[in-house]
Amino acid sequence: MYGVRDVFVCAGCGAELTVPVVRVPLPAGAHLSYGHDVMPPLMAPGTYAVDPEPSGPPFGQWEELGEAEAAARGLFAPVYPVSFGARGRVVVAPGDVRGTRLIPEHSGNSCLGMCVGERPSMACAGCGALVASRVDDCGLWQAVWIEPDAVRRVPTGCPAQDREFEPLPPLDPGGGWSDVWQDATGAALAHLLVASGGAPLALPDGLLTEVFGAPLDALLPPGPPPLRVGLAGPGLPDDGLDIALVPYDRDTGGPWRPTGGAVPVALPDGVWAHLALPGETRPIPASGTLPDGVLRDDYPLPDHPWYRFRPNHQAFRATLARCPEAREPWLRALFDRGF
Structure with missing residues (x-):
């Protein structure tokens, strides 16, 4: 829900896996890559977003889909590769995660960090269930992608702070375009x-x-x-x-x-x-x-x-x-x- 703070808990044991976070729209570049640069966190502290479309592995080719199946996945023009993963993955800033342990060997084919692999790379510290994947490889936004079926969203009842519009300059700290x-x-x-x-x-x-x-x-x-x-x-x-x-x-x-x-x-x-x-x-x-x-x-x-x-x-x-x-x-x- 927008405008109120939520906590995500393990669907198995109920342990809290995030601090209270408020929902915001999914950033446009959530799944993009940027060469060999080290990227900052995708999400601002205290926020989360939900990807309504399939994301993550397994992947297939556009040619494997018929027009009707592609439209059912929300695709109306060719995309390479096509995700056959789950809908509704939740993304938060790495610093907002609690009660988990990292499983580095579950990382995908990465370069200097971790990326989404075939299995989630973060487990609930309470019961060991695989709940999320850490991403911090070069060229990828730093983020934790939470599996939708592994957690429950628990509203805290606390409203978010009053909205303030803070201008974001079009230049990044290095002097290039943001x-x-x-x-x-x-x-x-x-x-x-x-x-x-x-x-x-x-x-x-x-x-x-x-x-x-x-x-x-x-x-x-x-x-x-x-x-x-x-x-x-x-x-x-x-x-x-x-x-x-x-x-x-x-x-x-x-x-x-x-x-x-x-x-x-x-x-x-x-x-x-x-x-x-x-x-x-x-x-x-x-x-x-x-x-x-x-x-x-x-x-x-x-x-x-x-x-x-x-x-x-x-x-x-x-x-x-x-x-x-x-x-x-x-x-x-x-x-x-x-x-």
Whole structure:
């Protein structure tokens, strides 16, 4: 349940296996890989997410599925490999796990750490039941994936903290573009295409155009009449928008619903907040005050990587493959071609 804290306990002996955690949407890059880099934790402390689709081993090939079986698995375009694993796996940050012991020999074919293998690599310390898999190999988000049939979710009755939108900068600590931003915008790009119906999209000047402009220009035809895309959410108007980039709704886990009828496309809270909310207007101490509505013009230029921002193509394809509209010829052609 969204908005309240839960504890996951062993289905066999009832031992607590996590601290109290609150459910959030599954990050777009949960199952992606990133070369040879050491990755940070996928989940923020005190949160968990549920993957509604099959994930983990065993794996098969797309060609083994018929159209009906693929659709039953939520797939409407080719994905390689196809997971034949369980639905509903729960992912938490490694630091939020309690009462388990590690079984390193159950790790899969890993490089510098552990990854999901044929058998779970974490056991309940109380009864020895296999309950979860630790992931910390290079190129993979650090996470613990809990087997859905091995645990029970126990609501604590304690509500989560009041929601605060904390902007997440688009740069990572090393000065490159943030993986979270690239994953989130790759997934959002797929939903923007679906919402467009194949019509051109008009973006406002600024960071939205820098993020989405080039791939949309490559994917959609030019020419009027374009559909208007903008930002909406708590405290923001959405009048005149055809498609609105919004945060997730805390109560439902789905996109926040605009009041003006725009089609919503969700972004993670931190990405949405950086795009939508006003930032600091006086980064350098100054004497006196400025009139309301007047911003300083002596900001230092923000850090900016030497290379152009690109939404993550893996996240784009993985998201579009799970949209039923991907079976339409024009979208299938874009799925196959990419940007």
